[in-house]
Amino acid sequence: MKKIIFAFSVIFAFLCPAMMRAQEFFDTSEASTFCSFSARLGFNTSNKTFPDGYFTLWNHNSWGTGVNVGGLVNLNFREYLSLQPGLFIESRSGDYAYLTNYLNYATKEDTHYQMGHIRGYYVTIPVMAIVKFNLAENIKWSVELGPYFQWAGRQTGDNNIIVLYRLPQNTGYSQYTAKHETLDAGAKVGTGLQFFQHYYIGMHYLAGFRHTWKQPEGGKNKSWVFTLGYDF
Secondary structure, eight states, X not given: OHHXXXXXXXXXXXXXXXXXXXXXXXXXXXXXXXXXXXXXXXXXXXXXXXXXXXXXXXXXXXXXXXXXXXXXXXXXSSSSEEEEEEEEEEEEXXXXXXXXXXXXXXXXXXXXXXXXXXXXXXXXEEEEEEEEEEEXXXXXEEEEEEEEEEEEEEEEEOOEEEEEEEOSSOEEEEEEEOEEOSEEEEEEEEEEEEETTTEEEEEEEEEEOSOSEEETTBOEEEEEEEEXXXXX
């Protein structure tokens, strides 16, 4: 993931000198068309993180991979300013391992652990404010920010929580299924380049605000999305 982010940064760095040559870097004129449409296809890397110290012994979430496909509506108020609601279908994945140990009056000592791989399917609706700058005659740079709303569909993978408990006379074992929150909302921020008025490449970060797990309670959705697109 770090290599991909670095590659995007290098592209933007090479294009920055073109800002000085653009005739209208910030074009405040009326938009040529008020409503237009865009298609997007990309991949993501995501995880479901708990704060440090949430689990006393082990708290690990890896960045898994997935794909994104969707479409956008561009409501162009000026050449530099648009509102962009969209709809995306996403797959996300990741490995995780949680382990905690705590004292309890009834059981004296319990050990809870949960580990495995998970893949989920989501419907994501972002509503983005887009500010555009002219880097060169056929290159536009956009800064993009807004909220998103998300519905989590089927979750597959290893969803078992194991409980080991020790009583004075013996050791017990139980198992139950982890539960996921269905709805999430958060902030999406990113940047993109448009070439020749149609071709788009972008990078975004999504940070969820709500808990992603019902059991164990907590965790937040996080993802990086890298996108190619076509603006009609």
